[in-house]
Amino acid sequence: xxxxxxxxxxxxxxxxxxxxxxxxxxxxxxxxxxxxxxxxxxxxxxxxxxxxxxxxxxxxxxxxxxxxxxxxxxxxxxxxxxxxxxxxxxxxxxxxxxxxxxxxxxxxxxxxxxxxxxxxxxxxxxxxxxxxxxxxxxxxxxxxxxxxxxxxxxxxxxxxxxxxxxxxxxxxxxxxxxxxxxxxxxxxxxxxxxxxxxxxxxxxxxxxxxxxxxxxxxxxxxxxxxxxxxxxxxxxxxxxx
Numbered sequence: 001x002x003x004x005x006x007x008x009x010x011x012x013x014x015x016x017x018x019x020x021x022x023x024x025x026x027x028x029x030x031x032x033x034x035x036x037x038x039x040x041x042x043x044x045x046x047x048x049x050x051x052x053x054x055x056x057x058x059x060x061x062x063x064x065x066x067x068x069x070x071x072x073x074x075x076x077x078x079x080x081x082x083x084x085x086x087x088x089x090x091x092x093x094x095x096x097x098x099x100x101x102x103x104x105x106x107x108x109x110x111x112x113x114x115x116x117x118x119x120x121x122x123x124x125x126x127x128x129x130x131x132x133x134x135x136x137x138x139x140x141x142x143x144x145x146x147x148x149x150x151x152x153x154x155x156x157x158x159x160x161x162x163x164x165x166x167x168x169x170x171x172x173x174x175x176x177x178x179x180x181x182x183x184x185x186x187x188x189x190x191x192x193x194x195x196x197x198x199x200x201x202x203x204x205x206x207x208x209x210x211x212x213x214x215x216x217x218x219x220x221x222x223x224x225x226x227x228x229x230x231x232x233x234x235x236x237x238x239x240x241x
Contacts, residue, residue, distance in 0.1 A: 002026055002047050002127060025133040027153050030081045034062065045127075045134065045152045046081065048161040049074050053083045055164030059191045061099065062087060066167050100193050102218045107175045109199050109220075110241040113144040117179055117201050117224050124149035125181070136181040137162040139171075147171060155182035159191050166195075173197050184210040184221060193217045199237060206232060
């Protein structure tokens, strides 16, 4: 359900236009309605739908845990998904939405794992390999073992899926590495900090605001682009081994 068979055109060596088969990633709207109002529309790849909704609700501060949700019903209607959500705390709009906590921990993460992340990432990108059109989010333990991976046309959606999965399965974040195949901007860093992630690794260079926020909330931000690495904040969490 994540892909559609399609076609494209290309000129052959003798100058003739030929038609070839291809696969395209799906992009569909997901409307999230909380208590039947204030819909939020997300364009996403239709997989891990409950995880997407729960991760987004958590990152926006509407819930702190899965049990804050009273009801979550998902329906599909003519290539559109709708998530109907009821939250136990009816005052959710005015609570927690912009509250971030400094990440305080004593965990250490080996540099040898960090520099291998581009290679680790390639093992968990089946949709990207077929379409070259998706982003990937991965949660690793401090030894580099994969816990959950998710792909989506949007890099933020991929992170929501990972975070939602962990909330549903009660997997703690504090001693983990969150990886994004995209660059780290303010929104993606905010999601990682909201979850209490100690180390966030991105493939491309981060934005200035992403670095500033990581330093402010004591999260280690690393990019591993261009065949090297840069530790932009809290370098003491990364150790030689």
